Amino acid sequence: MEIKKVCVLGSGLMGHGIAQVSAQVAKCDVTMRDVKQEFLDKGMSMINRSVQKFVQKQLISEQAMKEVLGRIHPTLNLEEAVVNADLIIEAVPENIKIKQSVLTEADSYAKDGAIITSNTSSISITELASFTKHPENFCGMHFFNPPQLMKLVEIIRGVKTSDETVNAIVKVSERMGKETVIVKKDSAGFIVNRILVPALNEAFNLVWEGVASPEDIDKAIKLGLNWPMGPLTLADYLGIDTTFYIAEVLQGELGEKYAPCPLLRQMTRAGLTGRKSGKGFYDWTKK
Ligand code: CAA
DSSP states (O other), X not given: OOOOEEEEEOOSTTHHHHHHHHHHTSOOXXXXXXXXXXXXXXXXXXXXXXXXXXXXXXXXXXXXXXXXXXXXXXXXXXXHHHTTOSEEEEOOOSOHHHHHHHHHHHHHHOOTTOEEEEOOSSSOHHHHHTTSSOGXXXXXXXXXXXXXXXXXXXXXXXXXXXXXXXXXXXXXXXXXXXXXXXXOSOOTTTTHHHHHHHHHHHHHHHHHTTSSOHHHHHHHHHHHHOOSSOHXXXXXXXXXXXXXXXXXXXXXXXXXGGOOOHHHHHHHHTTOOBTTTTBSSSBOTTO
């Protein structure tokens, strides 16, 4: 089955970008669903800003931009969003209860043979698949932030995921202009976050222990390792709360050596979540 219609559940930092690449690069018809009009409006305004950047750089024409926007249909109605979709990509907050409720409902409206995927960065794919009637048609489809620019999609097999599902997701990811890697076993953090999150956590430990300032830690890693952003800027960019949550999952599934730094916990509790709240290690209100 060729994937022509995509439904993205969630219009936040990841959802809006996934909807955009589905419409812009893979040229699919896209429904983007969220639970509040203000969330949808924010998602559409991020998409507008992003497509305009592509136009300014002459990577797409004004006409193509209009076509991309015309292919994205924001909606509050879950049934309407899901009912005709060949592929459903869940990108709601990283909370298993929310994911369970959205996936169970979406599955009840999905057409026969639809593939359901999750953009989760840490939750077990096998467990998420168990919330649907056809776990063989379910897998992880993990994009990176910002999805419009980052080249990778991690494809994660759940215990029951079929080869057909994996092959279809490899193909559609390639149509979205992405490179893919296959995570053969459903293991916490998959590949990238298993390596990234302990590294970010270690940067928090350096601040917590007073070894160096946040600015110097970022400078060291940018210039010493050629990362495009230092680890603390990156944690701000991704969300300190999201980073904390992933660290907790790694600790729970893989052991104490992955325990989150107390500073990660404190900043999350204080609402210093980074770019999305305006303040983390850095002030994002002026950017
Ligand atoms: N849409 C379109 N264009 C965009 C954009 C978007 N959403 N965001 C940025 N850009 C463009 C900017 O307009 C800019 O264009 P010019 O060069 O023409 O000015 C260009 O991209 C570069 O942006 P900036 O100048 O703002 O900043 P930058 O040079 O630092 O690049 C970046 C931004 C691509 C995000 C880069 O900093 C980077 O690669 N950072 C690391 C990101 C990363 O590691 N992501 C993965 C995180 S892990 C994850 O996502 C998984 C998880 O589960 C937690």
